[in-house]
Amino acid sequence: MGDSAPVLPSEVSTAAAGDDAAGAPAAPRGLWYLAMPGTRLKRGTAVHRTLLDEPVLIGRDNAGAVFAMRDICPHRAMPLSAGRFDGETVTCAYHGWQFGTDGVCRNIPSLVEEYRKTIRLDRIGTRSYPCREAQHLIWVYMGDDREAADQDLPAPPEIPARGRPGIAETLDLECHFDDAVIGLIDPAHGAYVHRNWWWRSSKTLTEKAKRYAPSELGFTMVRHAPSANSRIIRMLRGEKTVEISFRLPGVRVEHMTLGDRHTYVGVTAMTPVSEYRTAMHHVMYWSHPLMTLAKPIAIPVTRNFLNQDRTAMNRQREGRRKSDAAMLLPDADTPAKWYMALKKELAAARAEGRDFRNPVPETVLRWRS
Ligand code: FES
Ligand SMILES: [Fe+2]
Structure with a gap:
């Protein structure tokens, strides 16, 4: 990139899109991002979205609650969206490892009984993201600070009584x-x-x-x-x-x-x-x-x-x-x-x-x- 600098009158300023030199990354982290309209996500389904260059699996469980997790299996990097979601558990398409909607591993089918006692599944998992639904909009918090996610909710728009988007x-x-x-x-x-x-x-x-x-x-x-x-x-x-x-x-x-x-x-x-x-x-x-x-x-x-x-x-x-x-x-x-x-x-x-x-x-x- 880089034009030669134009001659500008004093009341004109410039700001190149994506100009990180100003000290601000193009898309700030540590904020809620609108991932998708909630009306597009049925119960018991999960879909892939890329947000800020990160692969994210966004789903809605059988009870209607939304969740988001890194769309990569911690075993050997298979996208979890290639697998199955039954409304409670995500099953990887490669070796069938299973994860709860919190991203924590629940089952590794290939393990024999003896290893099941020693390998702690709760230490294995894919990253989960704070995820909320408000006014039928699904927001994902793209940041590392979980406490900030609790404090800094997106301002849901004030919406007429019926609530659902037309x-x-x-x-x-x-x-x-x-x-x-x-x-x-x-x-x-x-x-x-x-x-x-x-x-x-x-x-x-x-x-x-x-x-x-x-x-x-x-x-x-x-x-x-x-x-x-x-x-x-x-x-x-x-x-x-x-x-x-x-x-x-x-x-x-x-x-x-x-x-x-x-x-x-x-x-x-x-x-x-x-x-x-x-x-x-x-x-x-x-x-x-x-x-x-x-x-x-x-x-x-x-x-x-x-x-x-x-x-x-x-x-x-x-x-x-x-x-x-x-x-x-x-x-x-x-x-x-x-x-x-x-x-x-x-x-x-x-x-x-x-x-x-x-x-x-x-x-x-x-x-x-
Ligand atoms: S890569 Fe997911 S279970 Fe092996
Ligand atoms: Fe426009």
């Missing part, structure tokens, strides 16, 4: 985690990436001024009336308000009120798979019966929308092979700047063993979109 989609992006997260909080791409008759076009750019405040491990665009330049929003009746929050590692929650009775919540979370692969999860909850009626239309519309983001990010990845360009202009790129600052501060606070000090100021950002 739509849950996961897309694979071929892009760096930082580019994916920056794309998620970028306010200026809508009119170019999402050009649809039912959404908006680039001919209707208007000036926006939005108030922001620091919030847990991130920032929040404080509650306001949603922008009137998208046709879908204009179609819904009643007074609307929206609040959009972002928190590390890469979770965006949009909370909209529709009139005084109804709520919509959209959660979009980026989860790093490997260096240039990122999973984008998008989950939508609502209480409005009209939105349930519109679901057959909403599903393809949502997929189309998410695919536009994927196409943009995958194309950007092509450019990334040749360039680490990352100019940050006021104010549309300020959320990206904050994201880099949040990661840097998290790394510094941990290295110095002190509390996290949110670097985001309370401010108004202005841009045209």
Whole structure:
């Protein structure tokens, strides 16, 4: 990588995606990551996922509880996902070693009785990860400190009474985690990436001024009336308000009120798979019966929308092979700047063993979109 440094005006800064020199790894460890929507995991099944380059087996036991363990057999490295899970025990496909959902070995079939007395199975196992389900979302804690896992739960979104998501989609992006997260909080791409008759076009750019405040491990665009330049929003009746929050590692929650009775919540979370692969999860909850009626239309519309983001990010990845360009202009790129600052501060606070000090100021950002 490495362009020759461009000449930049003083109000423009740069931050290369994945720039570890800033002291912050691309995807911070010691945080909860959204592994998958819970609606995609039936009782008595287990699936493979790669999270932060680690192979993880995620399952749901017969009682409905979720678990996560390293997807590698400690005997001779067979992926456990190649074996069987009966709702209680994972059986390796190679020599049939069995593991509980806590990752601890329960049985080694090849052992004769004499050795069973001396070999302690409870000392053998594959690593288990803290794993929780909240609001039908499965989170895995990617860190080494189990106590931190107890303290630092992901903020589950506030969701309408019915609780279950109406739509849950996961897309694979071929892009760096930082580019994916920056794309998620970028306010200026809508009119170019999402050009649809039912959404908006680039001919209707208007000036926006939005108030922001620091919030847990991130920032929040404080509650306001949603922008009137998208046709879908204009179609819904009643007074609307929206609040959009972002928190590390890469979770965006949009909370909209529709009139005084109804709520919509959209959660979009980026989860790093490997260096240039990122999973984008998008989950939508609502209480409005009209939105349930519109679901057959909403599903393809949502997929189309998410695919536009994927196409943009995958194309950007092509450019990334040749360039680490990352100019940050006021104010549309300020959320990206904050994201880099949040990661840097998290790394510094941990290295110095002190509390996290949110670097985001309370401010108004202005841009045209
Ligand atoms: S590799 Fe898993 S039982 Fe041998
Ligand atoms: Fe987008």
